Amino acid sequence: MRYAMAVDTAKCVGCSDCVVACQTENDVPHGFARDWVVEVNFGTYPELKTEIRSERCNHCDNAPCVRCCPTGASKIVEGGIVLVEHDKCIGCGACITSCPYDARFSHPDGYADKCTFCEHRVKHGDDPACVAVCPTKCLYFGDIDDPGSDVSGVIRTREYKTLIPEAGTQPQIYFLT
Amino acid sequence: MANRRDFIKIAGLGTASIALANPALKALNNTFFSPADPLSAGLYRTPMVCEICFWKCAGWTYKKEDGTIWKLEGNADDPNCNGRLCPRGTGGVGTYLDPDRLKTPLIRTGERGNQTFREATWDEALDYIAEKMKGIAAESGPESIALFSHRTGSAYFNDMLKAFGSSTYAAPSYAQCKGPREEAFYLTFGETIGSPERTDIRDTKCLVLIGSHIGENMHNGQVQEMSDAIDKGASIITVDPRFSTAAGKSKFWLPIKPATDMALLLAWINVLITEGWYDKEYVEKYTFGFDQLKAHVRSFTPEWAYGITTIKPDVIRDTAREMFNASPAVIIHPGRHTTWYGDDTQRLRTVAILNALLGSWGRRGGFYNPDRISLPQMPGPEFPKPARTWRDYYPDKYVLAGEGVSNVLVDASIPDGEREPFVKAWFVDATNLIETLPDKRRTLEAIDKLELIVAVDIMPMEITGYADVVLPEATYLERYDDIRVSPGRVPTMALRMPAFEPQYNSKPGWWIARELGLKLGLKEYYPWENIEELLEWQLKQVDSSLDEMKRIGVKVLPRSYDDIYFAPGEDIEFGTATGKIELYSTQLAAEGFDPMPKYTPHPQPPEGYYRLIYGRAPMHTFSRTSNNQHLRNLMDENNVWVNPAIAKRWGIENGMEVWLRNQDGVVSNFPIKVRVTERIRWDSVYMVHGFGHGNKLLTRCFGKGASDTQLITNVKIDPVMGGTGMRENFVTFLFEPEEVIS
Numbered sequence: 001m002r003y004a005m006a007v008d009t010a011k012c013v014g015c016s017d018c019v020v021a022c023q024t025e026n027d028v029p030h031g032f033a034r035d036w037v038v039e040v041n042f043g044t045y046p047e048l049k050t051e052i053r054s055e056r057c058n059h060c061d062n063a064p065c066v067r068c069c070p071t072g073a074s075k076i077v078e079g080g081i082v083l084v085e086h087d088k089c090i091g092c093g094a095c096i097t098s099c100p101y102d103a104r105f106s107h108p109d110g111y112a113d114k115c116t117f118c119e120h121r122v123k124h125g126d127d128p129a130c131v132a133v134c135p136t137k138c139l140y141f142g143d144i145d146d147p148g149s150d151v152s153g154v155i156r157t158r159e160y161k162t163l164i165p166e167a168g169t170q171p172q173i174y175f176l177t
Numbered sequence: 178m179a180n181r182r183d184f185i186k187i188a189g190l191g192t193a194s195i196a197l198a199n200p201a202l203k204a205l206n207n208t209f210f211s212p213a214d215p216l217s218a219g220l221y222r223t224p225m226v227c228e229i230c231f232w233k234c235a236g237w238t239y240k241k242e243d244g245t246i247w248k249l250e251g252n253a254d255d256p257n258c259n260g261r262l263c264p265r266g267t268g269g270v271g272t273y274l275d276p277d278r279l280k281t282p283l284i285r286t287g288e289r290g291n292q293t294f295r296e297a298t299w300d301e302a303l304d305y306i307a308e309k310m311k312g313i314a315a316e317s318g319p320e321s322i323a324l325f326s327h328r329t330g331s332a333y334f335n336d337m338l339k340a341f342g343s344s345t346y347a348a349p350s351y352a353q354c355k356g357p358r359e360e361a362f363y364l365t366f367g368e369t370i371g372s373p374e375r376t377d378i379r380d381t382k383c384l385v386l387i388g389s390h391i392g393e394n395m396h397n398g399q400v401q402e403m404s405d406a407i408d409k410g411a412s413i414i415t416v417d418p419r420f421s422t423a424a425g426k427s428k429f430w431l432p433i434k435p436a437t438d439m440a441l442l443l444a445w446i447n448v449l450i451t452e453g454w455y456d457k458e459y460v461e462k463y464t465f466g467f468d469q470l471k472a473h474v475r476s477f478t479p480e481w482a483y484g485i486t487t488i489k490p491d492v493i494r495d496t497a498r499e500m501f502n503a504s505p506a507v508i509i510h511p512g513r514h515t516t517w518y519g520d521d522t523q524r525l526r527t528v529a530i531l532n533a534l535l536g537s538w539g540r541r542g543g544f545y546n547p548d549r550i551s552l553p554q555m556p557g558p559e560f561p562k563p564a565r566t567w568r569d570y571y572p573d574k575y576v577l578a579g580e581g582v583s584n585v586l587v588d589a590s591i592p593d594g595e596r597e598p599f600v601k602a603w604f605v606d607a608t609n610l611i612e613t614l615p616d617k618r619r620t621l622e623a624i625d626k627l628e629l630i631v632a633v634d635i636m637p638m639e640i641t642g643y644a645d646v647v648l649p650e651a652t653y654l655e656r657y658d659d660i661r662v663s664p665g666r667v668p669t670m671a672l673r674m675p676a677f678e679p680q681y682n683s684k685p686g687w688w689i690a691r692e693l694g695l696k697l698g699l700k701e702y703y704p705w706e707n708i709e710e711l712l713e714w715q716l717k718q719v720d721s722s723l724d725e726m727k728r729i730g731v732k733v734l735p736r737s738y739d740d741i742y743f744a745p746g747e748d749i750e751f752g753t754a755t756g757k758i759e760l761y762s763t764q765l766a767a768e769g770f771d772p773m774p775k776y777t778p779h780p781q782p783p784e785g786y787y788r789l790i791y792g793r794a795p796m797h798t799f800s801r802t803s804n805n806q807h808l809r810n811l812m813d814e815n816n817v818w819v820n821p822a823i824a825k826r827w828g829i830e831n832g833m834e835v836w837l838r839n840q841d842g843v844v845s846n847f848p849i850k851v852r853v854t855e856r857i858r859w860d861s862v863y864m865v866h867g868f869g870h871g872n873k874l875l876t877r878c879f880g881k882g883a884s885d886t887q888l889i890t891n892v893k894i895d896p897v898m899g900g901t902g903m904r905e906n907f908v909t910f911l912f913e914p915e916e917v918i919s
């Protein structure tokens with residue numbers, strides 16, 4: 001089993017519901033965010049194109065944050081979810097610097113924090129909070145090893161890209177274009 | 178078949194009896210204990226109906242184990258949200274938690290507007306109001322007390338004032354927002370659009386947005402359905418001088434010259450008729466005035482429109498063909514905020530006519546026939562007939578307005594020559610009139626003359642600073658309200674109930690209105706002591722109960738009539754004078770207005786000025802949410818969008834702060850940061866409404882960004898229904914604040 005997420009940029013309107021739903025679900029302190037929205041504009045008036053992306057930790061297969069963690073607090077658990085074990089984390093910040101996506105932040109309580117794919121929800125079969133709330137249903141989540149899952153379906157049938165593939169991290173968030 | 182509008186009313190009662198006969202409703206089959214449900218984790222949830230905007234999504238309030246708030250989620254059975262709240266709804270937590278909330282009743286001690294109040298008990302505050310109201314009623318009649326309200330759904334204050342003898346009432350959502358569209362569709366089809374809109378977006382093949390920025394306006398169901406339509410391959414045509422989010426999802430984006438939409442719409446009608454791209458059978462069977470319309474639009478060719486709109490003739494033809502190919506599954510969207518240039522009812526008439534020609538009204542993928550339940554009222558005395566209404570005061574004004582016109586009530590508060598003002602007091606309920614009404618100077622002039630201003634709100638807004646008495650209401654997570662009965666594809670009921678005790682010394686609206694009613698001697702109008710008693714009685718009448726609703730939150734009822742769309746060849750009597758869809762409006766003709774829409778040129782900005790266009794951000798509602806920390810995390814100020822060519826001319830860089838001055842010399846109270854972006858036309862600037870708050874008690878959002886309302890001083894009144902056109906204001910940039918005029 002391998003959890004992955006696909007973000008349909010053709011549908012995302014950038015409303016940021018994913019951000020606030022994550023914040024309440026996971027008690028993310030004000031001033032920090034585990035997910036965020038990026039808007040990229042191309043062209044000059046009136047030949048324009050906008051891409052809007054909901055972004056978060058890529059739960060990389062080859063995760064630099066896990067590799068550089070001196071205490072083993074950063075780890076990969078079932079389904080490929082990259083997690084931080086708060087008790088083991090000494091807050092050294094090595095993982096924060098190593099992440100090419102800037103997905104991690106230093107939690108005021110002293111540990112490195114980031115998206116967990118809502119591991120507490122998905123282990124019960126629910127979607128992550130951001131996926132469950134998205135009004136445009138532009139976020140697809142599931143087991144990429146299961147050809148019948150929604151996420152496999154869209155990755156199979158749609159064009160997609162990943163972010164900074166050249167970093168060699170093998171990210172598991174796919175952006176449908 | 179009977180007039181459809183009447184039919185719906187009858188159907189409301191019919192539904193009740195159907196519900197009695199068929200208890201096996203969908204809602205009863207719910208399973209609400211999913212394995213991951215926090216209920217099983219020892220946590221619990223209470224049904225709520227969101228009040229961050231008018232869409233009124235139903236959902237759940239979840240608490241943490243210590244009883245404090247955790248999160249808000251949508252109710253999966255609710256067709257308004259399908260289990261997904263919008264960002265504002267999800268962030269409603271921050272409204273409940275806002276430390277700047279109004280905490281206790283306040284009575285003014287200093288000048289109006291300078292925020293000097295003393296704290297009062299509820300008894301004191303309500304006694305004070307009741308005494309004043311009685312005095313005003315004795316002198317000028319109870320009808321001189323006007324109510325402005327923009328709460329979602331409940332009528333407690335309306336009923337209290339009606340019982341007192343006043344029907345002087347207006348919601349700014351009419352004359353400052355959707356009024357023109359409602360009247361235009363009523364004049365054409367004999368029915369209004371309503372809210373939530375009856376647009377069948379999820380099944381449409383072509384969605385035309387002209388003056389609607391779905392996705393930035395976060396009208397939840399519509400945003401969801403636009404996304405469904407994109408999934409199903411629908412084409413979107415967006416007409417906007419700004420490259421809106423929706424424009425970025427469109428097959429065609431028409432970057433129109435602002436204020437010329439009418440010319441484009443007329444040219445589309447011209448093309449459809451000239452090319453024969455319309456539903457001939459539908460037009461023949463259902464419409465009135467086709468020949469007059471055909472003659473009327475003959476000269477409105479795409480070539481004519483090109484010179485006005487800057488949209489090329491072949492693009493006008495291509496988009497018209499796109500609509501025809503999709504018809505009848507096509508929606509020329511009526512929009513929502515439609516008060517722009519003063520000829521708005523007429524502009525929306527062209528939108529209605531386009532839909533009629535394409536046969537989309539009453540068809541799948543066009544406009545469906547909504548249904549809704551109306552709950553019986555507890556038996557009680559009839560409200561007295563008010564001695565006068567604003568229509569007696571202004572017998573010749575806006576005769577076609579179907580609702581109260583807020584700006585007319587403002588006018589009626591200001592002495593007019595020798596004439597005594599009709600309105601002497603304002604009861605302002607959940608609407609920040611200062612930021613809602615254009616032409617702030619006129620609002621303040623009226624405020625200056627009033628004998629009493631009462632404001633009911635949850636937050637200290639600009640308007641509460643001017644009130645004589647401020648009444649702090651409990652938030653929607655701390656109170657019961659009327660059962661929500663939104664229209665939709667299916668009728669539904671939804672329960673709002675308190676998850677928490679009201680914080681501070683705030684009280685629910687129903688309690689405030691009833692207590693004041695009792696002090697005014699209106700006891701017989703309150704055959705209930707407690708709102709739960711009233712809700713229980715009402716729910717019993719439709720074979721439900723408060724217990725059931727507490728459990729399920731939302732109850733989906735069967736339709737009371739099955740024709741969500743017109744059946745092929747069905748005979749239909751429309752609610753217009755001719756019983757047909759009126760392409761030629763007999764009612765407009767009878768009142769001396771153009772029976773068919775005409776193009777009127779509107780002024781363009783003078784040299785060095787830019788048209789002020791305003792709109793919505795998906796994470797805020799009006800000026801209501803700017804202080805909500807959860808939503809401030811997403812956006813804490815507005816920016817003014819400036820085209821790079823214009824920025825260069827002025828030496829403006831991205832992120833620079835400027836002040837804006839309008840054509841009347843009004844300078845923004847606060848500076849605003851510039852966003853230099855290709856997404857806006859060179860003759861316009863754009864900003865999101867609802868920022869630039871001037872009440873210091875809003876500690877987080879005070880002075881953040883600028884207020885568009887303050888810069889809207891040129892108001893174009895729609896002669897048909899009194900709407901306030903607000904898009905004819907032009908601004909220029911200042912690098913230092915000037916003396917502030919307003």
Ligand code: SF4
Nearest residue numbers: 227230233234263266
């Ligand atoms: S659309 Fe958003 S703000 Fe409006 S009622 Fe629904 S959840 Fe609340």
